[in-house]
Every structure is written in C-alpha cells, then in structure tokens.
Amino acid sequence: MARESRGRHDAARSQTRRRSLVGQLPTPLRAFLATEAGGALLLLVATAVALVWANSPWSGSYEALWGTEAGIRVGALDLAMDLGHWVNDALMALFFFVIGLEVRRELSVGELTDRRRVTVPLLAGVGGMLLPAAIFLLVAPGGEAARAWAAVIGTDTAFLLGALAVVGPRLSTQLRVFLLTLTVVDDVVAVSVIGLFYSGEVRVLPMVLMAALGAVIALLSSRGVWRTAPYAALVVLLWLATVEAGLHASIAGMLGGLLVGASRPRRDRVLEAAERVRAFAQSPMVEVGRSARAGLERSMSVNERLQAALHPWSSYVVVPVFALANAGVDLRGGVLADALSSRLTWAVALGLVVGKFVGIGTTALLAARLGAGSLPVGVGRGHVLGGAALSGIGFTVSLLVVGLALDDPVLRDEATVGVLLAALLATALGWATFRLAALRGEGDADLPRRLARPVDPEVDHVKGPADAPLTLVEYGDYECPFCARATGVGDELRRRFGDRLRYVFRHLPLHDVHPRAELAARAAVAAGLQGRFWQMHEALYAHQDALDYDDLVGHAQDVGLDVDRFVRDLDSPEVVLRVRDDVASAEASGARGTPTFFVGEERHTGPWDAETLARALEEG
Structure with missing residues (x-):
C-alpha cells in the first residue's frame, strides 16, 4: 500500500494519461512509478537481511538495536523512545505524509479528477478490503488475535509495483495506473483504521492544537504560499501534537499531506521562470541565480516539490528501514512449524491472498460489466485478476498493524509469518494469472503506441x-x-x-x-x-x-x-x-x-x- 514514490517537460504538458508510454504520463506519476519499482528491491533486501539477522548467532544484537533508547530534549520538551518506536512512529509519519501528498495530487489534478475513470478501481478497492477482513475474522481464533484484522486490508504499492515489473506484462502502465487508483482507498481507510482502532488514550487539548495546525496548513495552501519551509515546520508540529494526543503518528502524516494543495503549472509563472533563467544566463550573479531558482520553484506547486524531495527518502530509506526493524522474526526452535500450523498465520495469509484476489477481481469485473464504469484501455480481465493477486502483498502496513495490534510476541510472530507468506503466495498467484492471461491473448496492459489512422494528404x-x-x-x-x-x-x-x-x-x-x-x-x-x-x-x-x-x-x-x-x-x-x-x-x-x-x-x-x-x- 505504500506510495513512496512519482523531464520537467511533461510536467508542463496538459494533463496526460506508458515503458515508452511512461513519458506520456504526468511527471509526478512517472517518477512515482520508477521510484517504487526501485524501492521494492531495497525493501526485499532489507526483509531478507532482517530474517537472516534475527535467525543468526547474532540475533541478540538485532533485538538490542531496536530496543536502544534515543531521545530529543529541548528545554522542558523531552521526547524519548526506543529505535523501534522511532521507526514506527516517526519515520512512518513521513511515509504517510508522502501518501497524503500523492492522494491530494490525484484528487486535485490527477486520475481522481475524472470520476468516470475512478468508479471501477474505487469500488474494487472497497471489495478488496471487506472480503479480506471477513476471511480473516472467519479463520482467525478469537481473543487478542482478532485485533489484527486490519493487517489484511492494505496493499504495499511499492512491493506491488516491483512484483508487477517482474511477473507482469512487459508493458503495463495502464494496469499500473488502475492499481494506483485502487490503492487510494487502501491508503485513506488503512490510516483511518489505525487512528481509530490502534491509538492510545486520546487527550483533548493536543487534538485542538492538531485542528489549529491543520487549519493553518490549509490556509497557507489556499493563499498560494509557495515556499516549502512553513509547511515542513507545521507538519513537524502537527506530528508532535498527534503524539501528545495519543493518536498514531500516521494520522499526522496523512492529514498533513492531504492539506497541502496541488495544481497544474500556470503559464504566466512558467514564462516568468524562463525569463529569470535567461537573465541568469546573461548575468550569472548570485542574486540573479537566487531569483531564477525562486521563479522555478514558484512555477511548481508545493505538493509536487515536496513529493520530489521526499519520495526518494521514503522509498530508499524509510520503508527499507521499517522492513529491517519489523520483519526480523526468529524462526528457530520450531517457531516456523508452529506458525504454519497456526490459525492466525493462515487467517492473515488467506485474507491477503484469497481476499484481495477475489474481492478486487470480482468487484472490478462485476462493476465494469454492470456499467458502473469501464476498465482502462488496454487492460483486460486477466490483467485485472493478475493485479488483484499481487495486491495480496500487504507487507508495510500489514506489519505496522501487527505490531500495533498484538502484544503477545508469539501471536505477533505468527501474524508476521502470515504477512511474509502472503507476499510469496500473492506473487506466485500473480505470475500464474498473468501467464494464463497471455495464453488467452492478453499481452501488454498498455495504451496503443502506433498511429491508428495513417496520414492522408487529402484530409490532413x-x-x-x-x-x-x-x-x-x-x-x-x-x-x-x-x-x-x-x-x-x-x-x-x-x-x-x-x-x-x-x-x-x-x-x-x-x-x-x-x-x-x-x-x-x-x-x-x-x-x-x-x-x-x-x-x-x-x-x-x-x-x-x-x-x-x-x-x-x-x-x-x-x-x-x-x-x-x-x-x-x-x-x-x-x-x-x-x-x-x-x-x-x-x-x-x-x-x-x-x-x-x-x-x-x-x-x-x-x-x-x-x-x-x-x-x-x-x-x-
């Protein structure tokens, strides 16, 4: 479900909607796709390192590292947590901030502005949460284990796109856009669920401060304040207020990102920036260079500039570090065998793999058949089912929910094994589904690339x-x-x-x-x-x-x-x-x-x- 992500010639184009078509996509989405695919490899490596480390003779150092206390003290303010909590409560706030930025951009100038194109993937997203949760609750034992039901509702978009690049069609941009639109539901609902069900005791005064800070961010955005520093400072304060309020930090990240507006480039500002750059070429002085830089920054929305700055950090640092801190399950001493015979493990695995595959696939195809909307051009039924299968890779948010929901280390290990098992099974199911689709004639999930009507000098x-x-x-x-x-x-x-x-x-x-x-x-x-x-x-x-x-x-x-x-x-x-x-x-x-x-x-x-x-x- 992670959205860490999305030259500049395409950003200036009127909104476009592909390996060679990727250049036809809006620059933020194009960069987002590329960054996620690259970040998926680091995520996989970090997961493997965590598992090897936790099962090695040096496993004690793994536990000791994430239990190390670290804090920040400024006057009376003393914020101290162990490194594991800094990763889950601070770095993940940055992760969700990037998600919020992307959702806001899609709502303002992206795919979600055209309601005709989003009905099917949004309905599929809902189906891809309800059925997995139902399967989990049917299979899982009661008691504390049932608290982890939200571990199966999310999709890790970074892993999803990385797996799609490996096992999916050679060209799959249309399918990628469909899946990204679908995960908007996961993003918003998963964060809301974490905030509602997995936060601590809520305190009123910090929540009032949260509302005030959110209002200031929205005001800056509506007034067109283009410098990024005020937004960054306010989001940090919003995070502190959220922590003090007893809510999970993901709320601060998502809320802050959603409040930072996005807009298409304005021609007058682009032309003004070009004039300033020409002035710098004629007079390469520090002051003129600063003016040119300010003009270039002002020509692009704060939302896009923050995404460009933070997506690489989110993809290449935050998510891999999160995997390193949370995927290290010690499987020795019969733990793996016990996990594979545990109802909780299979509740997670079946909820993610079967629930996502059936919930997303069935809902999307049924919605398209009933006329609620249509599948993207170039995307066939087999492509949808293959993408639905890969959506069973829950990883990032699934592991976060497991850590928040389960205090019993045995249950936590069983659920973690279920998340890892689901990633393997979902990838294998996706591969098989795409191969069957190819045998049925469904090749690239892409827009046409050739000129459909030849040039006719008598008409053109x-x-x-x-x-x-x-x-x-x-x-x-x-x-x-x-x-x-x-x-x-x-x-x-x-x-x-x-x-x-x-x-x-x-x-x-x-x-x-x-x-x-x-x-x-x-x-x-x-x-x-x-x-x-x-x-x-x-x-x-x-x-x-x-x-x-x-x-x-x-x-x-x-x-x-x-x-x-x-x-x-x-x-x-x-x-x-x-x-x-x-x-x-x-x-x-x-x-x-x-x-x-x-x-x-x-x-x-x-x-x-x-x-x-x-x-x-x-x-x-």
Missing part, C-alpha cells in the same frame, strides 16, 4: 511534400499554453530537414480543461476550407486569450477569409465531423494529452523540443 493538415520520407504528426489543442510554445517546432524542423519532412497537425481539444478549444479547432478547419488553415492556426496560437466566438470572427477577418462563409462553415456537420475524426484517431492511437507527437507511426515520448524530435526523426 500537412506542411511539406506529401511524399516526404520523414513524418512528424502533432496532436494539439489551441487553448493549451504549452502547445503554443511548441507550435514553432514544426517550422524549425522543416528548416532543418527541408523537403525531407512533412509536418502534420491534428486536433485534440481537451474540452474538460480548455472549454474554448473545440470551437477554436473548428475555426481552423473552417479556415482550411478556404485554403487558410495555417494562417488561422498561427493566429489562434498567437491569441490564446481571445478564442470566443466574436474573437474567432475577428481572426477570420485578419487572415483574409470570407467571413460569411466562415461563420456558416463553423457549425457545419463537415467541420464538426472533421474535428471529431481527429479526436477519435487520437484516442485510438493512445494520445491522451497535448502536445503529443508521433515520429512516423510511433508515439514519441519524453521532451518535445526541436533537438530531441530531430534526433528521433533521424533515428527513426
């Missing part, structure tokens, strides 16, 4: 010879500020390649984000009927703040069109259908955002400056 808007050996296709949106900055790329590349290149523009108005983009696209097509497409194309990008109906009529006059005919054509079925055909070809080709480029028939990923595209054209 083309600059350059129709039979040129090199082709660059751009899907653009006239209201997209970053498309405007890329609009000269085609001309620059044509100057470089001459008659060897044909540049093709197709329309992809993102009406959910840019409400005037579709009308502007129709205006360009209507101008094309009078042989003035490229003139109107340039006028629309030059006047992105003037794309209302009356503005378009003015642009038509400026480029020398017959205005009466232009007005008639603007709403004609021929023009409307022409734009819709381009949008349909974008969908079929896997283009989800603008600008999206195709070099020949293959989608280009990564930066889209002229130099990068030129290299891609030469290599293609």
Whole structure:
C-alpha cells in the first residue's frame, strides 16, 4: 500500500494519461512509478537481511538495536523512545505524509479528477478490503488475535509495483495506473483504521492544537504560499501534537499531506521562470541565480516539490528501514512449524491472498460489466485478476498493524509469518494469472503506441511534400499554453530537414480543461476550407486569450477569409465531423494529452523540443 514514490517537460504538458508510454504520463506519476519499482528491491533486501539477522548467532544484537533508547530534549520538551518506536512512529509519519501528498495530487489534478475513470478501481478497492477482513475474522481464533484484522486490508504499492515489473506484462502502465487508483482507498481507510482502532488514550487539548495546525496548513495552501519551509515546520508540529494526543503518528502524516494543495503549472509563472533563467544566463550573479531558482520553484506547486524531495527518502530509506526493524522474526526452535500450523498465520495469509484476489477481481469485473464504469484501455480481465493477486502483498502496513495490534510476541510472530507468506503466495498467484492471461491473448496492459489512422494528404493538415520520407504528426489543442510554445517546432524542423519532412497537425481539444478549444479547432478547419488553415492556426496560437466566438470572427477577418462563409462553415456537420475524426484517431492511437507527437507511426515520448524530435526523426 505504500506510495513512496512519482523531464520537467511533461510536467508542463496538459494533463496526460506508458515503458515508452511512461513519458506520456504526468511527471509526478512517472517518477512515482520508477521510484517504487526501485524501492521494492531495497525493501526485499532489507526483509531478507532482517530474517537472516534475527535467525543468526547474532540475533541478540538485532533485538538490542531496536530496543536502544534515543531521545530529543529541548528545554522542558523531552521526547524519548526506543529505535523501534522511532521507526514506527516517526519515520512512518513521513511515509504517510508522502501518501497524503500523492492522494491530494490525484484528487486535485490527477486520475481522481475524472470520476468516470475512478468508479471501477474505487469500488474494487472497497471489495478488496471487506472480503479480506471477513476471511480473516472467519479463520482467525478469537481473543487478542482478532485485533489484527486490519493487517489484511492494505496493499504495499511499492512491493506491488516491483512484483508487477517482474511477473507482469512487459508493458503495463495502464494496469499500473488502475492499481494506483485502487490503492487510494487502501491508503485513506488503512490510516483511518489505525487512528481509530490502534491509538492510545486520546487527550483533548493536543487534538485542538492538531485542528489549529491543520487549519493553518490549509490556509497557507489556499493563499498560494509557495515556499516549502512553513509547511515542513507545521507538519513537524502537527506530528508532535498527534503524539501528545495519543493518536498514531500516521494520522499526522496523512492529514498533513492531504492539506497541502496541488495544481497544474500556470503559464504566466512558467514564462516568468524562463525569463529569470535567461537573465541568469546573461548575468550569472548570485542574486540573479537566487531569483531564477525562486521563479522555478514558484512555477511548481508545493505538493509536487515536496513529493520530489521526499519520495526518494521514503522509498530508499524509510520503508527499507521499517522492513529491517519489523520483519526480523526468529524462526528457530520450531517457531516456523508452529506458525504454519497456526490459525492466525493462515487467517492473515488467506485474507491477503484469497481476499484481495477475489474481492478486487470480482468487484472490478462485476462493476465494469454492470456499467458502473469501464476498465482502462488496454487492460483486460486477466490483467485485472493478475493485479488483484499481487495486491495480496500487504507487507508495510500489514506489519505496522501487527505490531500495533498484538502484544503477545508469539501471536505477533505468527501474524508476521502470515504477512511474509502472503507476499510469496500473492506473487506466485500473480505470475500464474498473468501467464494464463497471455495464453488467452492478453499481452501488454498498455495504451496503443502506433498511429491508428495513417496520414492522408487529402484530409490532413500537412506542411511539406506529401511524399516526404520523414513524418512528424502533432496532436494539439489551441487553448493549451504549452502547445503554443511548441507550435514553432514544426517550422524549425522543416528548416532543418527541408523537403525531407512533412509536418502534420491534428486536433485534440481537451474540452474538460480548455472549454474554448473545440470551437477554436473548428475555426481552423473552417479556415482550411478556404485554403487558410495555417494562417488561422498561427493566429489562434498567437491569441490564446481571445478564442470566443466574436474573437474567432475577428481572426477570420485578419487572415483574409470570407467571413460569411466562415461563420456558416463553423457549425457545419463537415467541420464538426472533421474535428471529431481527429479526436477519435487520437484516442485510438493512445494520445491522451497535448502536445503529443508521433515520429512516423510511433508515439514519441519524453521532451518535445526541436533537438530531441530531430534526433528521433533521424533515428527513426
């Protein structure tokens, strides 16, 4: 369930929705996927080290290390805990803070902004918690053991994505996005459960202070305060107040992250940052450099900057250290045999493996079949079941809950063995499920990567010879500020390649984000009927703040069109259908955002400056 995670050219793009498609994803999500996959290896190594250490002749040093007292004293404030509690109550607060940041970003500008895309994975997430909990309670013995029921509701996303990279389809970005959306439910509910069921005696005054600190964080976010230091200081104070209140520190982490707002880059701030960088290039002085750095930071939301700074620490330090501190079960002296015959061990293992597989898989497929939503493009039923199987890797939060719920060391060891056993069984089940899916023809869980509709000079808007050996296709949106900055790329590349290149523009108005983009696209097509497409194309990008109906009529006059005919054509079925055909070809080709480029028939990923595209054209 862990979300430690998510160049900058893609962050500036209008919101996109893949190994080569990864470049088409938003930068935070792309970095998140890469960091989790890398962090999973460290997590596995740390787990192995903990098990070997705890079962070696030096096992006493393992227990002694995590029992070592450490504290911070500032005046009257004296905060002392053993190292095990510092890991579980302090480092894990950072872990959950990163989760909270990611959930807030997804809610504000990510996958969770489109309710049509999230219904199925969110319902699957609910099913993937209820059934595992029910199975656990049916199998587990009563008494103290039953308190560990929440150990089976979470999924360790770091391990999940690492296992997916090893046993899943070669290309699986669409499935990854689906699984990440699903784990949002795990993230929020698991932290809430920990706070409600596994906290100590609650004290009122520190809770009032928590509320006040949360309100200040929210206020800073709403006022657009862009420096990270105030947020970091307030979250540390929020953590201290939470500890004093008797609540588990995960509450402070998640709450703090959820309150730090996220937003798309604003064009004016991006342009201002670019001007400051140019000024520094012309005058490389310390003051000018500081101004350039401040401009760059201000152009990106605090949420994304905190994620970029903290995800590596969470992935490569916090989670592996947590595994090192919590996975060390001494299996000697018949402990392993006793655990394998324990109802608690199998309650955890079956709850995670069977509960997640059946709960997520059945709920997702049933929800899609009943029309509650649809599976992502490229994701088949076998992919969903394979992902559901891997979701049985509960590890991080499962071990945290085991440590909080069970005081009896024997029960704790049995439950820990169940968590480790579940990780092995879930990975094996996922591997088998993906292999069966492949035999049924379900290969990559990915968006299409090739241009679905070949270039037709009789239909497409083309600059350059129709039979040129090199082709660059751009899907653009006239209201997209970053498309405007890329609009000269085609001309620059044509100057470089001459008659060897044909540049093709197709329309992809993102009406959910840019409400005037579709009308502007129709205006360009209507101008094309009078042989003035490229003139109107340039006028629309030059006047992105003037794309209302009356503005378009003015642009038509400026480029020398017959205005009466232009007005008639603007709403004609021929023009409307022409734009819709381009949008349909974008969908079929896997283009989800603008600008999206195709070099020949293959989608280009990564930066889209002229130099990068030129290299891609030469290599293609």
